[in-house]
Amino acid sequence: MSTKMPLGKGLNAGLRAAMEADDKVLIMGEDVGKLGGVFRITDGLQKDFGESRVIDAPLAESGIVGTAVGLAFRGYRPVLEIQFDGFVYPAYDQIVSQVAKLHFRSQGRVKMPIVIRIPFGGGIGAVEHHSESPEAQFALTAGLKVVSCSNANDAFWMIQQAIASDDPIVFMEPKRRYWDQGEVDTESEPLPLHASKIVRDGTDATLIAYGPMVKTCLEAAEAAAEESMSLEVIDLRTLSPLDLAPVFESVRRTGRAIVVHEASQTLGLGAEISSRITESCFYSLEAPVIRVTGYDLPYPPSRVEEEFLPGLDRVLDAVDRSLAY
Amino acid sequence: MPDAYVADDPAGAFPLVQLLTPEGERVSHADYSYEGDDEAIRGLFRDLVLSRRIDFEAHALQRHGELGLWAPALGQEAAQIGSGRALLPQDFAFPTYREHGVALCRGVDPALLLGLFRGVELGGWDPVEHGFALYSIVIGAQTLHATGYAMGLTLDGEVGRNDPERDAAVIAYFGDGATSQGDVNEAFDWAAVFNAPVVFFCQNNQYAISASTERNTRGPIAQRAGGFGFDGIRVDGNDVLACHAVTTAAMQKARNGEGPTLIEAYTYRMGAHTTSDDPSRYRDSAEVETWKLKDPIERVKRYLLTQGTPQEFFDELDVEADELGKHLRETCKSLPDPDLAALFDHVYVDGSTELEEQKAQYVAFRDSLEPEGSEA
Numbered sequence: 137m138s139t140k141m142p143l144g145k146g147l148n149a150g151l152r153a154a155m156e157a158d159d160k161v162l163i164m165g166e167d168v169g170k171l172g173g174v175f176r177i178t179d180g181l182q183k184d185f186g187e188s189r190v191i192d193a194p195l196a197e198s199g200i201v202g203t204a205v206g207l208a209f210r211g212y213r214p215v216l217e218i219q220f221d222g223f224v225y226p227a228y229d230q231i232v233s234q235v236a237k238l239h240f241r242s243q244g245r246v247k248m249p250i251v252i253r254i255p256f257g258g259g260i261g262a263v264e265h266h267s268e269s270p271e272a273q274f275a276l277t278a279g280l281k282v283v284s285c286s287n288a289n290d291a292f293w294m295i296q297q298a299i300a301s302d303d304p305i306v307f308m309e310p311k312r313r314y315w316d317q318g319e320v321d322t323e324s325e326p327l328p329l330h331a332s333k334i335v336r337d338g339t340d341a342t343l344i345a346y347g348p349m350v351k352t353c354l355e356a357a358e359a360a361a362e363e364s365m366s367l368e369v370i371d372l373r374t375l376s377p378l379d380l381a382p383v384f385e386s387v388r389r390t391g392r393a394i395v396v397h398e399a400s401q402t403l404g405l406g407a408e409i410s411s412r413i414t415e416s417c418f419y420s421l422e423a424p425v426i427r428v429t430g431y432d433l434p435y436p437p438s439r440v441e442e443e444f445l446p447g448l449d450r451v452l453d454a455v456d457r458s459l460a461y
Numbered sequence: 462m463p464d465a466y467v468a469d470d471p472a473g474a475f476p477l478v479q480l481l482t483p484e485g486e487r488v489s490h491a492d493y494s495y496e497g498d499d500e501a502i503r504g505l506f507r508d509l510v511l512s513r514r515i516d517f518e519a520h521a522l523q524r525h526g527e528l529g530l531w532a533p534a535l536g537q538e539a540a541q542i543g544s545g546r547a548l549l550p551q552d553f554a555f556p557t558y559r560e561h562g563v564a565l566c567r568g569v570d571p572a573l574l575l576g577l578f579r580g581v582e583l584g585g586w587d588p589v590e591h592g593f594a595l596y597s598i599v600i601g602a603q604t605l606h607a608t609g610y611a612m613g614l615t616l617d618g619e620v621g622r623n624d625p626e627r628d629a630a631v632i633a634y635f636g637d638g639a640t641s642q643g644d645v646n647e648a649f650d651w652a653a654v655f656n657a658p659v660v661f662f663c664q665n666n667q668y669a670i671s672a673s674t675e676r677n678t679r680g681p682i683a684q685r686a687g688g689f690g691f692d693g694i695r696v697d698g699n700d701v702l703a704c705h706a707v708t709t710a711a712m713q714k715a716r717n718g719e720g721p722t723l724i725e726a727y728t729y730r731m732g733a734h735t736t737s738d739d740p741s742r743y744r745d746s747a748e749v750e751t752w753k754l755k756d757p758i759e760r761v762k763r764y765l766l767t768q769g770t771p772q773e774f775f776d777e778l779d780v781e782a783d784e785l786g787k788h789l790r791e792t793c794k795s796l797p798d799p800d801l802a803a804l805f806d807h808v809y810v811d812g813s814t815e816l817e818e819q820k821a822q823y824v825a826f827r828d829s830l831e832p833e834g835s836e837a
Contacts, residue, residue, distance in 0.1 A: 188616055194654055199647035206609025233599050241583035241595055244807045278808055302810035377813035
């Protein structure tokens, strides 16, 4: 059955389904209960599942993640909401030193089935610390898995898959796409959580993106088509582990690759993806892999974020540069 | 009474709970008492002696190059055994990296404690089987884990049923330095807000590596609890009977569903922070000599001797300690080095293609190397 809903509602429906399926699933975070979260992603869940399963936390991010470690020890599956990307750093130690490592340290005796939801990225005109893209900082941490949804259907399914995973998952939600409508198929078998997907076929170059930039890349491909350029668009969906086999297959066909993300360029995911494409597709490449990213600045004041963030024109400019080789 | 940390407690609001003086005399306290008989005290004495032997052997093994590091608990045996023996099987303890005596109480083979320090393990025992989490090296992080676990106990209904077989609580161990950490203060707040069945057991051993307690707190540690909305107790941390009594009371209160307690066990780290530091650089010998007079083991021995405990008991314990020492020495050297290839399998429950590829690359590279001595 297919239903149209915004991405944020898809997440809400997915959380609800996961809570109904397993009474060990708990939601914890700041303002997730009565308010339903600042983005209303947990709207109505406390009312239906009670205060012991949707827990309004004290205002302390390390506490949210650290107590979830103990709850996971006890057999619970905590789903944590970090209110905004820029507020995750107080919890960074608990995430990378504890959540990520306990399964490894215990030689598999302890599982940490924790989901850490982070609304990330810019484009909503927010104040400082509300528009960051820290995904690479988690993707480079062994023991964590990192995913990002780009549409309502993936939001609905991927959050359920993340909760069902016995590994800790950092779940990056593209906050500027929360209100974007999409069809959600609540019955068909979804893609595996850790699989990338070709979301538009093309032959001249491959655009590789995730989260909020998938829509931007699709719009760029649409614009390019009007100028008779055929761009393939891949939604990575999983950032750690990366599923690059479909990327390699695509780049071998098109000969050109452009990686697009909002996060800063240096040591961002684009660097890893470019390197891996070069290692695997060297003899197929007609041009160097090009990155289109945020600049290496702290996130700027919102009045200039449209210039800071990769947009349609910067993506098309990169395509032109690639095709010029 | 021993000196009462007056510098930090001018109002004397937190006098030390003491039930056994350094001279080995039992004294009474208005609120706490040790309920065990002399046979039980002999059991505590045995644990004290064995835990000190673990320390002695591990220290020697480090000096012989068998361990990369050791964190000695010398002087803190009473705090650890007194609190550790107050736990029930269904309770859960979250330690730092120095709780060797508590590990003994939780039934962990002491030889397994050596793996982390030998560099062959990052843990070494099954935390769930023993109700004893892996050692936490990040200061204070485990206090939040303990609080979360305690919240889970409440959610599971394992608290406040007046069922001594099932009602459970959690104990979190940390030092005086940890009280400067945000995580510890978040854990206090969280535990109070959720009325979590957790006991915070601070071994104030006077030093965070080289920084004295005064560098980490300007008020009595026990007093912190009041600001968070729960009770704080200061106990003579070198008095095993008092540590047992206050921990027993606090754990039972938690099991009853009456919330958290902070215990400050006022003790002294007789040795170094770890075998890497030199305490003579940051504290004077007179201070150490003063604390030697409060030794947690000697005072129990004095008490047991005045009660007519036969020499045979002490002789048999010496033999048992020697056997434990032998076990530690022999097991330490036989702890196997980990297989790097096997470590790839424990990063994730569900694995990943990338890791499988890296494992295959590693194994192929390793196998391509000529075996040692083959060139001959």
